Amino acid sequence: MQVHAIGSRPGKRQTAYPARYSALGLLRRGLTRAQWPPSWRSHPVKGSYDVVIIGGGVHGLAAAYYLAANHGITDVAVLDKGYLGSGGSGRNTAILRSNYLTPEGVRFYDRSIQLYRGLAAELDFNVMFSQRGHLTLAHNDASLRTMRWRAEVNKVQGVDSEVIGPAEIKRRAPFLDVSQEARYPILGALWHPPGGIIRHDAVVWGYARGAAAHGVHIHQNTQVTGIDVADGRVRGVRTSGGDIATRVVLNATAGWSTLISDMAGVAMPIQTFPLQAAVTEPVQPFLSTVIVSGTLHVYISQTDRGELVFGASVDPFTSYAMRGSLEFIEGLAGHVLELMPALTKVRVLRQWAGLCDMTPDFSPVMGHTPVQGFLVDAGWGTYGFKAGPVSGEAMAQCIASGQTPQIIAPFGLDRFADGVLVGEKGAAAVGH
Amino acid sequence: MILLPCAWCGPRDASEFHHVGEAVARPDPGTATPQQWRGYLYLRANPCGWTTETWYHRMGCRRFMKVERHTQTNEIRAVWAGEQGRSAGQQGRSAGQAGQSAGQAGQSAGQAGG
Numbered sequence: 001m002q003v004h005a006i007g008s009r010p011g012k013r014q015t016a017y018p019a020r021y022s023a024l025g026l027l028r029r030g031l032t033r034a035q036w037p038p039s040w041r042s043h044p045v046k047g048s049y050d051v052v053i054i055g056g057g058v059h060g061l062a063a064a065y066y067l068a069a070n071h072g073i074t075d076v077a078v079l080d081k082g083y084l085g086s087g088g089s090g091r092n093t094a095i096l097r098s099n100y101l102t103p104e105g106v107r108f109y110d111r112s113i114q115l116y117r118g119l120a121a122e123l124d125f126n127v128m129f130s131q132r133g134h135l136t137l138a139h140n141d142a143s144l145r146t147m148r149w150r151a152e153v154n155k156v157q158g159v160d161s162e163v164i165g166p167a168e169i170k171r172r173a174p175f176l177d178v179s180q181e182a183r184y185p186i187l188g189a190l191w192h193p194p195g196g197i198i199r200h201d202a203v204v205w206g207y208a209r210g211a212a213a214h215g216v217h218i219h220q221n222t223q224v225t226g227i228d229v230a231d232g233r234v235r236g237v238r239t240s241g242g243d244i245a246t247r248v249v250l251n252a253t254a255g256w257s258t259l260i261s262d263m264a265g266v267a268m269p270i271q272t273f274p275l276q277a278a279v280t281e282p283v284q285p286f287l288s289t290v291i292v293s294g295t296l297h298v299y300i301s302q303t304d305r306g307e308l309v310f311g312a313s314v315d316p317f318t319s320y321a322m323r324g325s326l327e328f329i330e331g332l333a334g335h336v337l338e339l340m341p342a343l344t345k346v347r348v349l350r351q352w353a354g355l356c357d358m359t360p361d362f363s364p365v366m367g368h369t370p371v372q373g374f375l376v377d378a379g380w381g382t383y384g385f386k387a388g389p390v391s392g393e394a395m396a397q398c399i400a401s402g403q404t405p406q407i408i409a410p411f412g413l414d415r416f417a418d419g420v421l422v423g424e425k426g427a428a429a430v431g432h
Numbered sequence: 433m434i435l436l437p438c439a440w441c442g443p444r445d446a447s448e449f450h451h452v453g454e455a456v457a458r459p460d461p462g463t464a465t466p467q468q469w470r471g472y473l474y475l476r477a478n479p480c481g482w483t484t485e486t487w488y489h490r491m492g493c494r495r496f497m498k499v500e501r502h503t504q505t506n507e508i509r510a511v512w513a514g515e516q517g518r519s520a521g522q523q524g525r526s527a528g529q530a531g532q533s534a535g536q537a538g539q540s541a542g543q544a545g546g
Contacts, residue, residue, distance in 0.1 A: 258478040269474035271453065272503070317451035320480045320504045327433045327447060360474050416474045417467055 020124055039205060040212030045219055048245040049077040051399060052237050054224050054260055055252035056080030057089035058200070058385060059377050061207035061218075062392020063250055063399075065123075068214030070393070071400035076216045077246075078208075079239060081223035085204035088254045091322075091354030092385040093277050093311040095290055095301060097134045097195035099161045101150050104410040105363065105424050106157040108390060111407060113194055115389035116203075125206030127198055128304065132289055134195025135172060137339075139184040139295040147190040154192075161192045172289055175340045183338060184295050195290055197301050197309075200385060207392070227263040227374070234264065234373035248399055250375045255320070255355020257378035264374045268365065269416045270357045273314035274321065275382055276328045278351035282306030296335040308346065310336060314356050314382060324351040356381050361421035366391065366411040367404045375399065376413065434506045438489050439497040439513040452486035454478075455498060455514075480504055486514060 029036065051067060053060045056078050067073040080086065096116055098109035120127050138144040147163050154161035166178040169189050178186045212218055219241060226238040227249060236245045251260045255272045287302040297313045310332055315325070329351055336343060358381045359365060365379035377395045380387065394408045404412065410422050434446045454476050459468050477483070483503055488496050498514035501507070 256480070258476075259480055267471070267475045268478070269476065271476050271478050272480075317446065318453070318478070318483075318485075318503060319506060321506055325433045417470055419466070419470060 021126075039209040040218050043217045043219070045222065045239065045241040045244065046077070046217065047243070048236075049217070050075040050246065051077070051248045051250065052244055052246045053078045053250045053252055054237070055087070055250075055254065055256075056082075056084040056204075056208070056218065056220060057087050057252065057254065058085070058204050058207065058388030059089075059254070059380070059391050059395075060250070060252035061204060061211055062388050063252060063377065063395040064211040064216045064218075064392075065207045065214070066393045066396035067399060068211055068216055071396055073396075073400055074215040076211070077244065078211065078216060078218045079222045079224060079237075079241075080218075080220050081240075083220050084208055084218070085201055087256075088354045088356070088380070088384055089200060089204050089388070091275075091277065091352060092200060093299060093301065093309050094197045094200040094385065095134070095195070095299065095311075096129070096198055096386045097192055097290075098159050098386075099134065099136070099150055099154050099190060099192040099195065101146070101153060101424055102363075102422055103153060103157055104422050106154055106159055108407055108411075109383075109387060110157065110159050111393075112387050112390035115393065116198065119203065119206065119389065123206035123210045125202060125209060127202040127206055129196065129198045130304070131194055131196040133172070134192040134290045134292070135169065136190040136192070136292045136294065137169070137176075137186050138188045138190070139186060139293065141187070143294060144188050147188065150190055159192075160194055161190055163188055164191045173287065173291060175286055175342050176291065177339060177341055184293075197290060197303070203385075203388065207388075224260060224263070227260070229264055229371055229374070232370070232372055234371060247373045248375070249373060250377060250395060250399065252377045252395075254357050254378065254380050254384055257357050257376065261369075261374075261376060261378070264369070264371050266369045266371055266374060266376070266413075268376070268378065268413070269359055270365070270379055271318050272320055273317070273356050273358050274319050274323075274353040275311070275314045275356045276324055276332075276351060276353045277309065277311045278324075278329060278332060278348050279303075279310070280308040280346045280348050283308070283346060291339065293335070293339060296338055298332060298335040298339070300336065300339070307349070308343070314358065315353075320355060322353040322355065324353055356384075358382075360416070362424040363422040364391070364411050365413050366395065366408045367398055367413065369413055379411075434508075436487065436499065437508065437511050438492060439511050440493045440495060441489065444489070444492060448489060448491040450488040450490045452488055452496070455484045455486050482509070 053064050060078050064076050064078045098113045100106045138147050151161045151163050170178045222239050222241040224239050228235040234249050253260050258268045258270050261268045282305050290301045292299040299311045301309050359379040366377050377391050394405045397405045435443045436446045437443045484500050487499050496514050498512050500510040
């Protein structure tokens with residue numbers, strides 16, 4: 001197992017991995033029953049790192065990976081209080097799309113989709129991205145108007161989106177009830193072919209493996225207990241695994257991000273809400289697109305194993321409790337059956353909750369803060385997973401250059417003091 | 433879902449209420465700087481622990497109240513009649529009933545399970 005040399009030339013792409021996965025390797029191990037090498041190793045916590053990333057989800061790990069791969073910065077630690085992907089990265093409904101409402105948002109999420117498209121090859125890890133198309137239903141004139149607006153904004157940015165009528169919807173999703181007798185008749189939909197679903201655990205593991213291969217240290221079960229700030233700049237991080245001296249800290253902790261920012265003395269415009277999701281028993285493949293209904297607060301997709309994955313809007317009040325509620329599953333079932341009456345007999349296997357760090361304008365908070373060396377990649381609300389690669393890429397660039405990259409310039413923390421918000425509620429509130 | 437002890441109606445399902453959000457002191461619009469005003473509009477403590485917040489009993493007595501709730505366990509340890517319902521995140525909701533209850537302010541309505 002060979003780990004690539006640290007301190008390589010900046011900007012040079014490397015593809016050195018401990019062991020490349022291949023069909024031949026699979027065959028050989030199948031015959032010899034040899035152990036697979038671990039995808040990343042454990043290290044003792046060092047006393048100092050160039051960069052400390054708090055949060056071992058897709059955002060933190062992607063930032064670590066791109067720091068190493070794109071910028072040659074490999075003296076990096078990723079800390080997580082639990083296991084990798086134990087937060088939002090493993091709790092989302094794995095839907096990807098870029099059909100947002102503002103030009104800033106569309107450009108940003110489209111870059112993420114582009115990175116996701118090449119991710120399996122880049123990381124040598126099968127992330128199972130299925131670009132099956134994404135259908136956002138409109139049940140009233142107001143939604144239809146917003147969808148036309150989104151379609152036009154998308155087209156100007158070169159993103160494939162169009163508004164389609166009930167006949168075309170029925171053709172793409174035959175199990176949908178498109179009759180006008182429904183309680184909320186379907187008037188049209190925003191059809192977004194580049195959208196789809198992916199295996200979210202594989203994305204987390206792929207980035208972790210890629211980062212570790214470049215020399216990044218991944219510390220699981222390591223909780224941050226404090227951040228040392230002196231003279232307005234970061235000096236170090238205190239953790240359950242020991243103190244770390246560092247000049248750069250990235251807060252990529254989503255639902256817990258205000259708790260980490262508090263340690264550095266940075267106030268955030270964020271409130272934490274739980275978001276629940278559920279999955280059914282596997283059934284025959286029948287749903288080839290992602291279906292979203294903003295009016296009914298539900299989104300539905302079918303995994304490769306045949307399970308139906310349902311998501312909804314956030315719970316009605318703030319909380320850090322990741323508990324499911326009967327009220328949620330009752331409401332969800334009603335809404336799903338409203339859309340697809342044929343699913344009456346399908347049983348829900350389990351439900352869960354994740355934490356969403358909601359901002360007032362439904363756009364993230366990214367980049368530098370008033371504390372020098374303390375960066376945030378937060379405010380990910382209900383749309384964080386789909387933005388993982390582009391956020392990692394942009395935050396890595398932000399750390400390496402000290403400048404704010406153009407693609408995240410609209411999402412700075414200072415926009416709330418300046419009053420220049422990026423209103424994405426029309427496209428981000430429910431649909432994913 | 434949790435049970436909320438309304439200061440007027442007693443224990444009710446939380447789905448009857450609108451969660452207005454953290455109780456934030458409103459600066460004087462006449463003297464506040466834009467910075468202070470935007471801080472009041474957007475910045476929140478978002479604690480993982482006890483917090484004081486405003487709830488509106490929209491499907492009941494349609495009055496505002498203050499609640500002390502633990503955001504990790506959803507336990508509630510105090511509820512009192514709050515007239516300052518026009519605080520954070522209210523989104524233009526009419527607050528016609530909100531001024532009536534000054535006499536009851538500060539009165540605890542006991543405990544209720546989460």
